[in-house]
Amino acid sequence: MKTILMPDELTAENGAKALFIGEFHENVIMRCDHEGCEDGIVDEQVCESCDGAGDYALRVPIGWDTIKEIYKKAVEHYQPKSGKYAMQSLREKV
Numbered sequence: 001m002k003t004i005l006m007p008d009e010l011t012a013e014n015g016a017k018a019l020f021i022g023e024f025h026e027n028v029i030m031r032c033d034h035e036g037c038e039d040g041i042v043d044e045q046v047c048e049s050c051d052g053a054g055d056y057a058l059r060v061p062i063g064w065d066t067i068k069e070i071y072k073k074a075v076e077h078y079q080p081k082s083g084k085y086a087m088q089s090l091r092e093k094v
């Protein structure tokens with residue numbers, strides 16, 4: 001692993017917003033909302049909306065605010081102030 005320089009914040013101005021938006025997704029499991037569907041069965045027939053599963057995965061994009069929060073947490077953890085990474089940072093400046 002090597003230490004690299006990165007901005008301490010993701011912003012539209014440093015190009016991060018355009019780079020990151022739409023790049024990450026999460027699958028959220030949703031209950032089937034087809035009318036009358038209970039665990040994939042509608043009137044004793046396999047539900048045509050969920051194919052009998054009773055739920056489905058919804059692919060949800062990770063929002064810009066959440067991306068910034070994740071990055072902020074990484075910056076807080078790895079910024080040179082104490083411990084191993086501070087020592088690396090000091091060595092690089094000498």
Ligand SMILES: [Zn+2]
Nearest residue numbers: 032037047050
């Ligand atoms: Zn269904």
